Amino acid sequence: MEQSWYRELDLDAPSPARVYDYFLGGSHNFAVDREMAQRLVAVKPDVAETMRANRAFLRRAVQHLVEVGVRQFLDLGSGVPTVGNVHEIAQRAAPDARVVYVDVDPIAVAHSTAMLAENPLAGIIRADLRDTETVLGHPVVGKLIDFAEPVGLLVVGVLHQLPGDEPLGAIRRYREVLTPGSYLALTQVTQDGRRTDSTELLKETFDGGYAKGADVMTMRTRPEVLAFFEEFELIDPGLVFVAEWRPEVEVPDPERLSTYAAVGRR
Template sequence: MERPNWAPGELDLTVPSTARVYDFYLGGSHNFAVDRAQARQAIEQWPLLPAALRANRAFLRRAVRFCVDQGIRQFLDIGSGIPTVGNVHEIAQAADPECRIVYVDVDPIAVAHSRAMLAGNERTAVIQADLRKPGDVLESPELTGLLDLSQPTAVLFVAVLHFVPDADDPAGLVRRYLDAVPPGSYLVLSHGSSEGAPRQAAEHEDLYQRTGTQIWMRSHERVLTYFGDCELLPPGLVQMTQWRPEPEDEFFGPPEQLSGFTGVGYKA
């Protein structure tokens, strides 16, 4: 396989990447044959999967616009993947070019893509770090040089916490990041769940495990705990298409079969 000039030399192009698989589901071009093979296998098991991920991206769009409307001009996107079609900087800066966005991902290929795509955008930065080490993220010069965390900030955990095992305490990790931002900040969160399509979700978990990346689908009750002391804004923690839908949203399928929950919390 020919290695693109942006790909780090140590990157193994024979191993699928979660970020690149997600890019494929969204119709992006930043993926390789190994990623497409895993994605197609998953789609065979769960035909609604691409629709679910597009629904998640539509939620991201609505939530970011909402935050901008509330006066937020800083975004910290944890586990951002590849900032392909319709990502945070595009949405936020279209509403206000002054918005500043820091993307964080542990995947070197997602980071390489991100830096190449965002070159020249001085109001964005990319950090390669493990979200399970909040200190590394919050103290990184890329973040401190761009964001002022004494000011209200939107902290995003969109479709990432289901890759964090229980042993690493996802709720505690969210709390660590929220502790670093002041009142007036927002938490934007989405999470995969087995509710609605338990068989397909179980097969999806098994596929990810067999390809080297584990995924943990969690219940509505469990995901709700991640909001901690934040005020969960209406309509609450709901299926992806049910969080403040807009007339222009496409129809993604029955909400309960998309197997994911979304919500936005306010830090008072």
């Protein structure tokens, strides 16, 4: 019998989650996603490096949060599973770590469900991260996340797909339920430090490429990114370009990756 998630897939249109998977070297993508990836590379040759820098930041951030005692993670906009997932990173260091992934893409949810079938401490739900009450009220979240204890809230590589102030309102709602000692780790695409003409070309390519015009590229300035961290104290090194956040290797001209990153403590 054909699975219901498969019937929902539009295989004629690329998916941001699957394009991201392709850039990370994953296998959960289709020809249309690879074609979109090449269009993005044509206007921003270092886009693959940017995607990998996002993933590397996620790994470093999760490792740090485990080191300071966080044992539960809510990963919003988690995408298609590929090497270096949050539960792999966290549970390698702390086998009792619990993780809930949240994504709206049906193929991301389907593959995550299969991958996590034998892992009782990790789960996936299909929801738009902006639908905060659905996320917070979901039984998988209720089972694995105890909001009376510190939580690592992860919002990495997804905010550029959400327009206007919608995600800011959502983050504020999540913040309300986070106990002191919780953390927010976040990345956001920016045009700060880049030529406007090249940035606009990238934005036009992104906006015109995804399914039904539902996805846009929303770039935000440094003050706009800092607004997500209201009532959080940024930990060292603060809000920086993604390759500058506690790097393991030095990346030349990190501003060319056009992405801010930070971790804040509630």
